Structure formats: structure tokens, C-alpha cells
Amino acid sequence: MRKVIILGTGPAGLTAAIYLARANMKPLVIEGQEPGGQLTTTTDVENFPGFPDGILGPELMDNMRKQAERFGAEFMRGWVTDADLSQRPFKLNVEGEGELECEALVLSTGASAKLLGIPGEKENMGQGVSTCATCDGFFYRGKKIIVVGGGDSAMEEATFLTKFASEVTIVHRRDQLRASKIMQDRAKSNEKIKWAMNRVPVEVVTKEEGGIKGLKVRNKETGEEELLETDGLFVAIGHRPNTDFLKGQLDLDELGYVKVAPGTTRTSVEGVFACGDVQDHVYRQAITAAGTGCMAAMDCEKYLEGAATIDWSQAL
Template sequence: MHKVIVLGTGPAGLTAAIYLARANMKPLVIEGQEPGGQLTTTTEVENFPGFPDGILGPELMDNMRKQAERFGAEFKRGWVTEVDLSKRPFKLSVYGLGELETESLIISTGASAKLLGIPGEKENLGQGVSTCATCDGFFYRGKKVAVVGGGDSAMEEANFLTKFATEVIVVHRRDQLRASKIMQDRAKKNPKIKWAMNRVPVEVVSKEEGGVKGLKVHNKETGQEELIEVDGIFVAIGHRPNTAFLNGQLKTDELGYIQVEPGSTRTSVEGVFACGDVQDRVYRQAITAAGTGCMAAIDCERFLEGEASVDWSQSL
């Protein structure tokens, strides 16, 4: 029987683990299939406070883990296949660990960026291919980049990247965008944004010396393949919150993000808390994830100490 189990080891889960361990709650942290979360696929992180010269994403995550371990957090590798949140203690079926029981649960399983699934894409993540303009746009100052996608997020990424890049090419597989009219109008009025419509991405082409040379696309109008030469490729086709294992036992929005009580991390089940990108469809930054991780730890500690006996499910 555990007092609290934390699912996920991104900035949210590790921050929660640090706070819980310092409060002598002896948290068990389940690492999942991608220990460290999305930051482990990022090279230089320059916008996390406290690192004036930047820090490598994997190094930042490793430092956070060591900090949590120093205060007594326990880490185990495995991933949750099933949960029973119908009553306390909660039961978790964890591949590699068997069945676990816990008095409280913090879910920080994150959201995975949807990828194109084409050759050269995964190999160049963090080396010219990115899923976050806010995180990596600065590295493309004075360069030419492509944004793949046709929704609001793609238009937002494209507009943001024009602050740094000399030219932003929006690549979309159809002749019509899915984005809202206001987002389309904003992008079309931006002189730095160019359009490559009816182009289906088929391969990320690498340079011999490393890095991205361009994006090979299939032109649906001519039937020919073309190479769009760019220095960076931003994939903006959406994110998928990692909540399938919950099997509908927590209230989520239409996209699957866990809903929390405003101003807290409480979910629709008392004793279960959510933090990080799994409940954040707006910001998705390391620093905001860490902040909600701190909130979840404090909410959880107060719950276990009996300070939070309200049935929050009625307000969600």
C-alpha cells in the first residue's frame, strides 16, 4: 500500500515527486515508456528559469530526477495498463510490476505530439524537426522553416515563427485549411508566410553533415515529388493526451485532456490529481508543467491530511 503514486516523469511528475518526498510522503514514481517525457527529445532548453546558458533537455530531466531521489522518492520502470478508481485504495495494473494499491494518485502522463510517420522524421527530432515552435523557434533566427499542418495550432506556430525565421512555408495536404477563419486571415496577412498547399509530406531529407536539408513532398496537382528546402521543420498536426489507460473513469474534455477543478489539480475523482500536459491543452511548456506538478503535490498532501474533504466531482 502506497500513500501516493505518481504516473510520469516529465517536469510535472518530477516536480510533484520532489515536493512529496520533501513532505515525507514517500512517493512511488512510475516512469512509463518515455522516462523524462518530451524534453528528452529536445536538445538545448533556453527558457527554463535558472539556466542562463541553457541546458540540455535530458540533463534537465536527469537533474530533476536526482533531486527527487535525494529526498526519498522511489522510481520504478513500468507502464499502467489498467486502473480501478471506483474506490480507495485505488488499484493499478502496471506492466512489469503487477498490481499496486495507493491511497492517492497523481497523473502526469503528458500529451504526445502527433507525428507524420515519414522517413527521417524521428531520426531528426531535436536536430531540425520540432513539435514546439515556442520551445525551438529561437534557434531558427534568420533561417527558413516549414510548418506542417492546416489547423489553428499550425497557423499559430507559423505566425510565431515569423518573429525569428526569414520565411515560413506552411505545408498542407489539402487545398483548404482546417483553421478558423480568424487564424487563417492572420496567417495570410503575414508577408513572411508562404503556402505549399496540396502537398503531402513523404520524407525528411537530411544533410550529410547532419541536420535537415528539407522536406520532400508529393505534389497532388502535378503528381511529382518536390523538395522544399528549409533549415527546420515544425510538425503541428496536434497532440494526443496520454489518457487511454483511464478507460473513461475521469472526466475529460472532447480531446481527452483531463478536466481539473479551476485553480487546482483535483479531478472528478476525489484523491486523484492531474498535472502537466495531460490536463493542459493551451501552454504545454516545461515551466507550466512543473508549476502544476507543485500544485498537485500540495493538493495531494492536503487531501491525505484530511484538509480537502469536499466532493469536487460535483463542480466538474
């Protein structure tokens, strides 16, 4: 039996761990298949406050983990296959570890960016390939960029990147975009944005000296392959919240993100809290995730110290 278990070790989970450990709650933090979250695939992080010269993503996450361990947080490597949140104590099945029980649960399992699944993509993540324009756009000032996708997120990312890039080419596998009309019009009216429609991404091509050279695509109309040269490739085909093991256990929105009560981290199940990208499909930043991690820890501490003071009927 654990007082509180935290699922996930991104900025949200580790911040929650720091706060709960300092409150003597002795949290158990379970690392998933991507310890450290999406920041471990990022090289320089320049927009996290307190680091005027920037910091490497993996280094930032390692520092957060050490800080949590310093105050007594315990870590376990594992993957939660299913959960029973129907009654307390909550039960979690962890692959390789068996069943764990806890009085309170903090969900910070994040959301994974959908990838193209082509050669050279994962190998160059953070080295020319990115899934976050807000995080990495600054590094491509005056350079050529490709954005892959046809939805609102792709149009938004491409438009944002024109603030830095000399040229942004949108690659889409169809001849029609899925984005809303207003987002399409905004992108089409931007002189810096070029279009490569009916092109299927085939491979990320790299330079001998390192970095990416371009994106090889197949023309669906002719069947011919061509290389679109670029300095950076941004994949914008959506995110998938890591909530499969929670379906049927608590309220999720139509995209699979955990619903929380406005202004809190309380979910539809008393004693379960959610923070970070698993409940945020709008901002998806390290600093906002860390902020909600703090909120979840404080909400959780208040719950464990006196659940009767919380009106859970107002949760959602």
C-alpha cells in the same frame, strides 16, 4: 499499498515527486514509455528559469529526477495498462509488475505530439525537427522554416515563427485549411508566410554533415515529388493526451484531456490529481507543467493529511 503513486516523469511528475518526497509521503513514481517526457527529445532548453546559458533537455530532467531521489522518491519503470478508480484504494495494472494499490494518485502522463510518421522525422527530432515553436523558434532566427499542418495550431505556430524566421512555408496535404477563418486570415496576411498546398510529406532529407536539408513532398495533383529546402521543420498536427487508460474512470474533455477544478489539480475522482500537459492543452511548457506539479503535490498532501477538509463536490 502505497500512500501516493505518480504516473509520469516529465517536469510535472518530477516536481510533484520532489514536493511529496520532502513531505515524507514516500511517493512511487512510475515511468512510462517516454521517461523524462517530451524534454528528452529537445536539445537546448533556454527558457527554463535559472539557467542563463541554457541546459540540455535530458540533463534538466536527469537533475530533477536526482533531486526527487535525494528526498526519498522511488522510481519504477513500467506502463499502466488500466486503472480502477471506482473505489479506494485505487488499483493500477502495470505491465510486467502486476497490480499496485494507492491511497492517492497523481496523473502526469503528459500529451504526445502527433507525428507524420515519415522517414527521417524521429531521427532528427531536436536536430532540425521540432513540435514546439515556442521552445525552439529562437534557434531559427533569420532562417527558412517549414510548418506542416492545416489547423489552428499550425497557423498559430507559423505566425509565431515569423518573429524569428526569414520565411515560413506552410505545407498542407489538402487544398483547404481546417483552421478557423480568423487564424487563416492572420496567416495569409503575413508577408513572411508562403504556401505549399496539396503537398504530402514523404521524407525528411538530411545533410551529410548533419542537420536537415529539406522536406520531400509529393504533389497530389501531379504525383511528382519535390524537395522543399529548409533549415527547420515544425510538425503542428496536434497533440494526443495520454489518457486512454483513464476513459470511463474520470471526466475528460472532448479532446481527451483530464478535467480539473479551476485553480486546483483536483479531478472528478476524490483522491486523484492531474498536472502537466495531460490537463493543459493551451500552454504546454516545461515551466507551467512544473508549476502544476507543485500544485498537485500540495493538493495531494492536504488530501492525505485530512480529506475531510476538502469539499470534493466543488471539484469541477
